[in-house]
Structures are given as structure tokens and as C-alpha cells.
Amino acid sequence: MTIDIKENVFASVPDADGRFGDYGGKFVAETLMFALAELESVYRKLSVDPDFQQELDQDLAHYVGRPSPLYEAKRWSRSIGGARIFLKREDLNHTGAHKVNNTVGQALLAKHMGKPRVIAETGAGQHGVATATIAARLGLKCQVFMGEEDVRRQALNVYRMKLLGADVVPVTSGSRTLKDAMNEAMRDWVTNVDDTFYIIGTVAGPHPYPLLVRDFQCVIGREARRQAQEQTGRLPDALVACVGGGSNAIGLFHPFLQDEAVAMYGVEAGGHGIASNQHAAPLTAGTPGVLHGNRTYLMQDADGQIMHTHSVSAGLDYPGVGPEHAWLKDIGRVNYVVATDDEALRAFHTLTRVEGIMPALESAHALAYAEKLAARMSPEQVIVVNLSGRGDKDIHTVAQIDGIQF
């Protein structure tokens, strides 16, 4: 399927039912339908309310530390010998990742709705930390659901959340990772829907979450667009971002979707390789289905059961993906590709050694693909990579793989 991108189709999705083409929607239990309708109507009002926008902008500037720099990785670009690579430094945000752009926004919604309690799911712990952080600042009660397997892998972030006053609940059902944490958060929400706001961390889930998370993350792309023009005098030739649920990628891509000449690459977690079946790449190797409130591409077996995924990065270890990505794949606007665990680990080490910037393993997937892409391009061309988070949280994982004992 192709579309004429001169027409402003990108502003027309999602439609009133939360659909991006065939994807998205509201596939949840009846008990939650009322809460989603309430959230949608509050958000519709606040998203055009100048006071709310000003409050959000203030927080983004003075609490998160925006705008984040667009940094030209000259030494790394030269060593590859192709395009100029610029890094959008979301790793420099307060709490160390792009996740906080969204939690600041959703927590303000919770405050305006008078909800005293927030819950969140988390994989790597970055969204959990960002939620616990803003909950501490606004004095909201906070509970974070995290798969038992991820609690083990990300012990440092678990302790960070506890220091921030959040209650971290290890989830022992299913595969004990991000998808199960999301199941458990939904169960909590259905039980405590009167006083609880569910802060979803990615552009997935039932409508209006894919819309509002996109809106809160688009600050990344808006800044990058302006910064690229200031620094290079034109728009970039290509954008690269990793895709788990896909919030950092949508945040970077969305403000450029109508710029026909800007190519876009969403990099999924290739794990041990697509052929191994141990990966987390639903757009590359999955099929459409329904999970966690929306219709999208999923990793599923022949009976429609959700498959266990694998990625070295807990933040990408998820069998679904935001519905807007599913749509962007089908209409051919964004190219979805993979980077394996090994490729991401190599990129982690390369950027650390060549630029003195230690990326999150999630972001390292984008870097790994950007390196290949840059090599095929000319030195006059420009790539912007979303460096969605910093790698401190992954030092333990990397050390373990390298056989280092502390």
C-alpha cells in the first residue's frame, strides 16, 4: 500500500475510535471503558488549554532539562567514513531517558483529574523510575509492576524506584517480563479505577494512550527538526530509532512524517537473530493480532498465543508494538529493520570508546543500524539517531556478558 504523503494523512490518525488504519482501537474489559472515555475527554480539553501547555513546557524546561542537545558524533562518523551522524541526546534528560517526557505529561493529567494514585508497568525500569520520580515530585502514591525476571536483571533501577518512594511489585505470572507487568497493571487498574491513573510508558495500549504518549514524546522530533536546520541548514536525510513499544521512535519520527525526503528506520530487537525465533521483532517477523488493548503486530504462535520474546535489552523485550508503527509499516512510510544482541553490544562499546557516551542497550540497537546505514551514505548526508537513554543501568548486564565479576 502506498499513500500520497502530501495530503496530511498523518494528522488524521488516530480517528475518533483510536484507529490507525486497521490498527489501534480499544480492546479492553468493559470495566475500563468508562475510564478510557474519561481520560479521552479530559485530554481533549487539556491538550488545547494554554495553561496546561504552559505548565508542561515549564516542567520540560526546568525539571527535565529540555531542550536536549543534538550532538554531532564527529569522531564516530569519521571512523565509519559515511554520513554525518547526529545524536539526539535524550540520555541527558532528568532520569536518563526519553521516558520522562511522557510521565511528566501523564502525571499532570492525573493531577488535573484529581487521581491520588498512579501505577505503571516497566521493563528495563526506565519508565518505572520516570514515573516514581514525577510521583515523588507531585506527592502521588505510586506502584510499579515489573516482571520478576526484570526485577532480577535491573536490580539497580528497582532500588532507585524504592528510594523515590514507589512500591515495586514483582510479577510472577507468564514469562515474568514486560508483557506480564502490563497485564498486572491492567488488573490493578480494573480494581482501583476510581482513584488510580495508569501511566502507560509507550505508544501502545488502548486509545487514547497511543495518541497522548505520541503527543508527549513529539517534543523530541520538534526539537531535532529545528536543531538540524540550525546546525546543518537543512532537514536530515535519515532518522534512526529503536522500537520496542515504539515511543522514542514515534517521538522522533512524527514531526518529520510529512517531509517526504526524510527516510526513517525503526530498529527492532533481533535478539539471537530472526531465524533463531529468539527475538522481539513483531514488525519484522510477527503478524497482526490483539493484545493489551490494541490491534497491532504481535509475536504469536499458530494458535494466537503470545510468544516469549528475547532481547539483551529489557526495554525492547516485548511481543507487541504501538499501533501507529504497524500502520506506518503497512503504508511504507517507515522502514523497520533489526539489530541483534551482538550488534547492539558492539555499538554500545563503540560509542562509549569513540565518543565517551555510554548508550542504553535499547538505544544501542539504533546505533548499530545507523552505523550500517551511514557507511552506505555520503559525507554530505545527515543521519539523526535517537539516543533514547543512557547506559548506566546496563553496566551490570554488559559486565556479565563480558565475563566480569564485581
Add this chain to the structure above:
Amino acid sequence: MSRIAGRFEQLARQGRKALIPYVVAGDPGLDVTVPLMHRMVENGADIIELGVPFSDPMSEGPVLQLGHERALANGTSLRGVLELVSEFRKRDADTPVLLMGYANPVVHMGYAAFADAAAAAGVDALLTVDIPPEEVAPVNAELQRVGMDNIFLVAPTTPTQRIQRITGAASGFIYYVSLKGVTGAGHLDVADVARHLELIRGHSSLPVAVGFGIKDAESARAVASVADGVVVGSALVNAMAQAIEGGGDHEAAMAAAIALLVEIRRGIDNAAS
């Protein structure tokens, strides 16, 4: 008239309320489900609700989550569940069978293929927890084509206008979720349930069954005094799991479930009289 509508009519004539037991197909074993269904019918079940196991059962409490996990570990698939219903139908042509589960296995099979296979197997109705009226049109078209009922949930949070929309798309009966929470939760408020049932009945002449949080003869009696039917799930699944944990075999598990079912039947009949 559908088997479900017929069953509720028959019960109404007799002045009885429907007992609707829920078990997860394939739990505790694939060989248990069909004999258990027959024994539940012999011991007072009016409609059987078979849970279709799913890897991510988002509305289930801990007891049914484990039931789904055990059933999947036993190799239960949606097609396998349909085979179990076919097997059940060889000896029982009268008892309505309702499948309850999540969207994705049905979506993956395809609505048309599912409707054909389910109707051929003798399934009477489908209840998908995560397909609300907003998303139901394509599946409803297929269910109607083969004469199957679509059972919808109404929740304590459902506003009045939505009740109208839901009852408009529903057939068979309305399933009222008695509490805000997951299956097996323990904070049932019968007066509150009664208020909501009155609201629902103001919009629909369909029978209303109540589920979530009914666990014994007393809670079943209380709910049956206001509802047309009582759904019991987690308590039965838990009774079987406990029996097996205590060293019992599948026969012991079935016996435990049936003992509880008989007690609950008595509770319901006490309310009706």
C-alpha cells in the same frame, strides 16, 4: 430460538435460577474437561462456560491465571477446545455451552473460520472479555451468520447510555460483572448488584447473570435472589487445584469441584424458593 434463550425460558417457567459454572478447558488435564462437563450437568449446571486459555489473561485473578497457565502447559488450543465441545455434544445435545476468553486466539483463527468451526462443534455463544461493543461489529456479523449468541459484560462502571448500546448488540443473556476487579476477587456487594440489575432490566428483556466474586452457597444464594443466573468460576478452579496440590488425582479434583457445585446449587435454589 437459541439453546441459551430456550434454557432461560425453561428455567423461568420452573421458577429456577441458572447455575453457570466456569472451568478452564484443559485444566487440570485435557482428559478431565468432557467428563467434568457431564458431571456438572448431572449435578445442577444449566449452562456451561468453558474458559479458552490465553497466554495473557488480563482480567483474571491469580486463581484463573494459574488455570490458564496449566491448560496451556497441557497443550490446550482454541481448536482443541472446539474438539472438546464436539466430544461433549455426543452425549448432551441440550446443555448450552458458552466459550469465554480473549480476543487474540479468535482473531488469529479468523472470525468467519471460528464461527463455522464453533457452530459445527456445538458451541452456543462467545464471550470475549476484551472485545467491547466498539470493536464487536465484525465478529458479531459472523456469529449471527451461524446463529451463535454474543454475550457482553456490563460493569459497575458502565454508564446508562452504554448499557443501552451493549444490550443492543447482545443476545442470549447479559453478564453483569459484580465488582470492579478481576475474577475471584472478594468484595461482593449484593445491594449494589441489585441496583445495577434494575438499571439493566430497564433497557433489556434479556436475562441477566452475575459473575465475579461468587464463591460459596451463601454468596450464590444472595446473588440468585436478585439475578437470573449465577456464574461461579474461580471457586471451582481453586477447588480442583487444591485437591491436586493435596496429592489427589484428576478424579479427586473433579469430586472436589462437584461437591462445591452441589452446595452452590442448593444455595441458589434456597434463594428461589
